Amino acid sequence: MAIGITFIYSIMKMINWSMGEAYMIGSYIQYFLLLYLIPPEYWYIGVVISIIIMFIIGCLLELGLLKRMFIRVLERRDEYITVMTLAWVILFRNIMASLYGPYVYSTPEYFSRVTIGTLPISGSRFMACIGTVVILAIFWYVIKYTWIGRAFRAVAQNRLGAYIVGINSHRIDTIAFGIGTALAGAAGALLAPVYLVYPTNGSIATMKGFEIIVIGGLGSIAGSVIAGILLGIVEIICSALISTSYRDIYGFVFLLLVLAIKPTGFFGEEERLA
Amino acid sequence: MTTRRDVLKLVATGVICLGVGYGLGYLTAPRPSPPPETAKTPIKIGVICPLSPPGDYGAGALIRRGALLAKEYINKEMGGLLGRYVDIVIDDSSGVPEKGVAAAERLITQEKVVGITGLYHSSVALAVQDVCERHHVPMITMQAAAAKITERHYRYTFRAHAINPDRNKVILNWAKSKGWKRIAVIAEDTDYGVGIVDNIKKIAPEMIPGSEILDIIFPRTVTDLTPQLLEIKDWGPDLVYNVGVGAAAYLIIEQAYDIGLFPSTPMIGSYDFPLKPDFWESVGEKGVGIYFISYYHPQMEMTDLGKWAFNRYKELYNELPVYSTLNEFGVVLILAQAIEQAGSDDPEAITDALIKGTFVSWNSDKVTFPEGEGIYWHQFSIPMLILQFTEKGQGITEARIEYSG
Numbered sequence: 001m002a003i004g005i006t007f008i009y010s011i012m013k014m015i016n017w018s019m020g021e022a023y024m025i026g027s028y029i030q031y032f033l034l035l036y037l038i039p040p041e042y043w044y045i046g047v048v049i050s051i052i053i054m055f056i057i058g059c060l061l062e063l064g065l066l067k068r069m070f071i072r073v074l075e076r077r078d079e080y081i082t083v084m085t086l087a088w089v090i091l092f093r094n095i096m097a098s099l100y101g102p103y104v105y106s107t108p109e110y111f112s113r114v115t116i117g118t119l120p121i122s123g124s125r126f127m128a129c130i131g132t133v134v135i136l137a138i139f140w141y142v143i144k145y146t147w148i149g150r151a152f153r154a155v156a157q158n159r160l161g162a163y164i165v166g167i168n169s170h171r172i173d174t175i176a177f178g179i180g181t182a183l184a185g186a187a188g189a190l191l192a193p194v195y196l197v198y199p200t201n202g203s204i205a206t207m208k209g210f211e212i213i214v215i216g217g218l219g220s221i222a223g224s225v226i227a228g229i230l231l232g233i234v235e236i237i238c239s240a241l242i243s244t245s246y247r248d249i250y251g252f253v254f255l256l257l258v259l260a261i262k263p264t265g266f267f268g269e270e271e272r273l274a
Numbered sequence: 275m276t277t278r279r280d281v282l283k284l285v286a287t288g289v290i291c292l293g294v295g296y297g298l299g300y301l302t303a304p305r306p307s308p309p310p311e312t313a314k315t316p317i318k319i320g321v322i323c324p325l326s327p328p329g330d331y332g333a334g335a336l337i338r339r340g341a342l343l344a345k346e347y348i349n350k351e352m353g354g355l356l357g358r359y360v361d362i363v364i365d366d367s368s369g370v371p372e373k374g375v376a377a378a379e380r381l382i383t384q385e386k387v388v389g390i391t392g393l394y395h396s397s398v399a400l401a402v403q404d405v406c407e408r409h410h411v412p413m414i415t416m417q418a419a420a421a422k423i424t425e426r427h428y429r430y431t432f433r434a435h436a437i438n439p440d441r442n443k444v445i446l447n448w449a450k451s452k453g454w455k456r457i458a459v460i461a462e463d464t465d466y467g468v469g470i471v472d473n474i475k476k477i478a479p480e481m482i483p484g485s486e487i488l489d490i491i492f493p494r495t496v497t498d499l500t501p502q503l504l505e506i507k508d509w510g511p512d513l514v515y516n517v518g519v520g521a522a523a524y525l526i527i528e529q530a531y532d533i534g535l536f537p538s539t540p541m542i543g544s545y546d547f548p549l550k551p552d553f554w555e556s557v558g559e560k561g562v563g564i565y566f567i568s569y570y571h572p573q574m575e576m577t578d579l580g581k582w583a584f585n586r587y588k589e590l591y592n593e594l595p596v597y598s599t600l601n602e603f604g605v606v607l608i609l610a611q612a613i614e615q616a617g618s619d620d621p622e623a624i625t626d627a628l629i630k631g632t633f634v635s636w637n638s639d640k641v642t643f644p645e646g647e648g649i650y651w652h653q654f655s656i657p658m659l660i661l662q663f664t665e666k667g668q669g670i671t672e673a674r675i676e677y678s679g
Contacts, residue, residue, distance in 0.1 A: 203328075
């Protein structure tokens with residue numbers, strides 16, 4: 001989720017506030033795939049299909065509703081994008097509540113319970129962790145070693161320069177938005193049996209995602225990975241030492257400390273606007 | 275480049291599309307059938323319930339069904355009230371106080387409702403009661419259980435539901451009968467959850483000497499409760515008291531099962547969420563063994579009103595009704611009877627009738643709202659049962675009656 005948010009930001013310099021809803025829709029897609037089409041033991045095929053569907057949805061949203069804001073120089077583009085993506089939050093949430101009712105769904109478990117030492121861990125959670133590592137590894141490989149990955153990096157570094165050398169930055173925007181949305185959808189699909197499937201299951205994921213990208217540095221993918229791990233460690237350690245009741249507060253305190261010491265986040269860079 | 279003009283064109287296109295869509299929707303929407311000839315201006319009864327997130331919109335949907343069932347009963351079986359058609363006006367609180375307040379203001383000032391029912395979330399009820407008190411319009415809450423609602427002794431507030439102190443007493447008496455002393459309470463950070471925690475910490479030492487209570491409060495939007503549940507598991511309780519509402523209640527069961535806390539340690543839900551239609555689909559096998567508070571069981575005696583609602587609901591929805599539906603039905607009928615007893619649709623007269631009168635609901639023919647002491651002001655308390663699901667897929671008829679409070 002966090003990597004999706006920061007990836008979109010690094011290419012398009014915009015924040016997509018509806019990533020939680022992409023997560024939510026991904027979880028619904030996974031639920032219906034496992035219910036009607038795919039046997040539960042092949043849940044990973046459902047995750048792949050969810051990623052593809054969310055990629056297509058992301059591309060269509062960008063082409064239909066965002067592209068025009070990037071083709072021409074638009075005053076107050078950031079405000080319009082904020083309003084647009086916040087409207088998507090309300091729209092998608094209520095569409096799903098209307099279509100699928102007020103019910104809470106769950107997919108079958110992905111794996112049987114795993115015990116690490118004395119700690120029992122849900123099999124689904126364990127497989128979600130493995131799935132995340134696989135997806136991140138593929139993502140890293142694409143960004144580092146493929147032509148399209150080089151194109152992404154070029155547009156992220158210097159949009160005009162990339163345009164001059166022949167990279168179609170608008171097409172890159174569309175693909176990047178699709179990939180970011182697909183990553184959020186993948187998170188929803190992987191975590192469907194853990195956090196259940198209902199219209200607001202993405203709200204807390206959105207909050208955590210934004211915490212992570214600010215701690216890691218806006219636009220830094222490596223920063224997001226490291227910040228995500230650090231945030232989890234901080235929350236768990238403070239919960240164990242102080243109280244679990246304030247778990248979310250520890251994350252925000254950590255965020256404030258990071259911003260106080262390094263306002264751009266761990267791996268963020270100061271930007272000079274010409 | 276004329277970018278501002280482009281933006282204006284885009285906005286104008288959007289507005290025109292919305293207008294066309296709305297117009298088409300209005301023209302093609304089915305019209306309600308005209309009210310019977312006896313109606314002149316209809317008497318309007320307001321219902322405020324959560325119909326969208328973050329509220330428990332599952333419960334809201336069931337409350338809405340109960341209200342519409344009551345409307346049918348009043349207009350068809352009773353022939354309306356005071357010779358007039360009765361309309362139910364439903365508004366969405368989304369489970370948040372500010373939307374509840376906005377809904378109450380709109381219902382009272384624009385729709386001119388003579389009373390307000392529904393009010394599932396305690397935090398919404400607490401906010402709405404100030405509005406009703408200001409406008410002198412009676413409200414009857416059907417499932418908001420915080421003691422503070424009636425503790426305030428507001429003239430226009432009434433409740434026909436269990437209150438948290440009584441709920442806690444039933445659970446503590448049950449725990450005492452089992453010899454359990456260590457009770458872990460995991461509760462959401464709302465007036466409902468915090469109220470239950472505060473009360474149980476106060477009464478447990480007296481009711482179960484030597485008892486210990488571990489309380490953990492969590493934000494109601496959170497999805498991962500594993501750290502909290504691990505803390506509980508480490509503490510070693512005899513009983514886990516699940517005070518989540520909506521999806522949180524299911525998540526607690528799921529995640530407690532995943533870490534091996536439940537069902538090895540008994541868990542009791544604070545209300546009848548396991549009776550909701552999506553329970554088994556959400557939690558599956560993990561829900562076997564759950565205990566829960568219920569205010570209703572098919573073996574309980576129901577009044578003729580209750581039997582009518584039960585049978586009619588089954589006809590309409592092909593499933594058994596749950597408490598939320600039945601109690602909202604009952605509460606709207608209580609308001610209707612108060613209107614008849616008052617002989618007027620004046621909210622002040624209706625309030626007087628509610629205070630002085632005796633009413634028939636779905637589960638009792640002796641519903642009264644006396645001006646009792648403390649939290650029993652304008653309070654009609656209902657009996658509670660503790661039920662248990664012992665097999666996957668059970669419904670209310672198969673649930674085992676574990677304890678009667």
